[in-house]
Amino acid sequence: MLQVDQLTTDDPKVSLQDISFQFDAGNIYTILGRTGAGKTELLRALMGLNPLVEGDIQLDGQSIAKRPVKDRSMSLVYQQFINYPHLSVLDNVAFPLRRQGKKKAEAQLLAAKMLTTVGLGDFLQRRPAQLSGGQQQRVALARAMVKKSRILMLDEPLANLDYKLREQLREEFPRLVAGNDDSVILYTTTEPREAMELGNTMIVMTDGRIVASGPPADLFAHPPTKDAASVISDPPISFISGFVRSGALYFGEGQLAPNNGLHLPPDGPVTIALRPDAIEPGGAFNATIGLSEFSGSETIVHLDFDFGRAIMLVEGIETFVAGTRLSVSIQTEHIMLFASDGQNITTRTK
């Protein structure tokens, strides 16, 4: 329904490079990328706020690249809470409807309904400045949704909220946007977990390009490239250089690696990716413990091996003393292999 062809922009911060993609109605697309990856720029280019150097945007088969912003049937929710300071919450949400030509009474009715859906039914007459951050974002969301545009875009909408609020709104999100069968939802974020939770299709961006796209679970299990893999993982994946010789896989200088079931490429250098859950205490490899930190109900431990550094994820809260030695094992199911060109060449026998 929304087709993007060779979209290229020229921006001092980050330029979009030749982006092509097809978005289908009724889907939620999460766009994952680090800061500076081009997520915001993509949304702004679609919106018409950033000029295109090359490429086309087509909505239902019609080119809209030259249309003014107001005629594109798109809505945008910003990371900073942007609402109209001089209007009440109700009038804020009614604003786009009024611009569509609806009469005041009708617009306010629809606005009131939408505000009730997002849980702000009691705040209609307040000014945005009188609301909390989370409430202000809900107003912005209500306003974005009330006009039933074909494309709803959200640019890291929860990034400026505190942790608890973020979790709460994340849970509510599917309910809030439900019933949008005819529209496309684009949601950008820097957090892999958020991207995988909220979208049914995930798009990964780096340096102004799309480096991977597909169902989140698939992308997570088998990221197509090294770049994609590093963006998708949280806690981060560790990359270790290794090589294959005589049908065996080696880390770094020559430590033999387990490879049960892993199809090895021909002899030569490979990049071995270790997922954090690939490493477990108790095994044949020795490492020195570096930093360890808690995250939720898990412990993340930074380990120093002879062949490189890796990160280990352990269930539960455990104490690891920095500087001490630890023996660990490496589970092959959670290893990936990447060729020198970055392509994922991991294959396994069942």
Added chain:
Amino acid sequence: MNKFYHILKTLFLFGWSLFVVFPFLWALTTSFKDANAITSGATYIPWVDYEPSTQGWTSLFTTGSQGINIVGPFIDSAAVTLIASLVSLALGTLAAYGLSRFEYRLGFVKNADITFFFISQRIMPPIVLAIPFFLMLKELGALDTIFGLVLVYVALLLPIAVWVMTDFFAGIPKELDEMAMTDGCSPIGAFFRVILPNSVPGLVVAGMFCLIFGWNDFFFAFTLTFTETQLLPVSIVSLNSSVTPWWSLSAFALISVAPLACVAVIVERYMSRGTMSGAIR
């Protein structure tokens, strides 16, 4: 804050207050004097130092050979100042908004240069433009008219409006404009429906500066008007050079400055809110 500084500060504030108020008080008592009260030297307190009389005040409202007539000049000043300020504010605000949101290019001239062009008009000493303006208005048949003065004043006040509003708009996030457009406004619509309603503090400050500089101008009014249109500053100066008694002069002066003294109250309110600091840089 020790005692010494405190006393020093109080004395200083008191002294300066006295200095500020002095000319007004002097004018006030003088406006109630007659010939007897003046000729023997300076007098201060009515009924104690001299016998008060109201001829200073009544003479202002009588026309004809004996009277002075302040009403005509007052109306002329008000008309010229208000019209010129409104026009300058309107044009200046639009220009300032354009300069803060769009990129302009005319050869090598860019936004910053255009803004500088506007603001640098204030450096021009009135004397440089006085005679050419005179000739220009003469060609247009606009000498000695309110229209002619408004034309000239707009050129003088426009830079002020641009100066204040440029800085003000810089403080409004562009995302607000963008949001208005995604919601269905054209760029012009976004300006009028969203940005302008949120610009009231800046408009008030800019408007007031325009009023102040407009109402208080002497030189251009002096050069460009004669009998038909008389502004307050010009009136009082010609009264001053002819043999006009002090009491009438003082009364005239007080009425001239009264309106803008009220503006001081409004300016103070915006000043203490800290909204003016943006207008300075």
Added chain:
Amino acid sequence: MTPTSTFGVNTMLSSKHFFLLPALLTLVAIILFPLLFTIRVSFSSWDVFQSGLDYIGGKNYGRVLADERFWQSLGRLSLLSLISVSLQYTLGFALALAVWKQVRGGRFLRVLFLIPMMTTPVVMSVIWRTVFHESLGPANDILGMFGIGAVPWLSSATGAFISVLIVEVWQWTPFMFLLLLAGLVSLPREPYLAAAIDGAGTWRTFWQVTFPLMAPITIGALIIRLIEASKIMDTVYVLTSGGPGTATETSSYYIYIRGLRDFQIGYSAALSLVYLVIMIVSLTVIAKLLLRLLVGKVG
């Protein structure tokens, strides 16, 4: 030329120019002709009574360079401006500081201190003329009460200069006061907390914290005030008429005499342009100097 702006593809020709053109065209229309005319006239010897403009080359400019009275007026103007603006700045800053945290009567004082700059300079000068009247005015009368002899406010060169200075300071200190107070009000609080923790006294705190933080506003205020002060005309016209003699004759006043009293239009045009160029150059130099001085100090 790809249009770039906040509004991307929305930079329709109409919107963008709708905003800027009315003001730009109006200003250019009203100012351009007079300016061009002035330049043309400066190369003539026109005195209003002739019907056409002759051409005398750069004679007027040569005369300007040799015109002692003009250069003296420039010197007088510089002296007057520098002293008066310095006083205005110092007093304005002191007032702003004194009123800054004042709660009792603070609002009243702020309004009161603002009033002088809202008044019409010529009107106030009319009043001041009665104040400085040497035999009938209160200035000498009050001095007499303190046993000080009559000061020739308007009849001596120094007295007249000082009278103008007093009126200027009275009139424009509020402007500095306004700008500086607005600046003070929006200063961050952290540096003051830090200074208090370090045990800095009032004087130290001012020089180490307040003054450096106010540097940008100081520069802006000084430059704006110098620009306006250099144009001084109204006060001189009414209070002293440039006198006694030429004691308070500033450049604007002298140019006015040559132009609108002697009707030497061509010559006064040349004077005006020379004056304009000198003003622009010196103000730019002063601005850069101030920037380096104050911002350099802050680092």
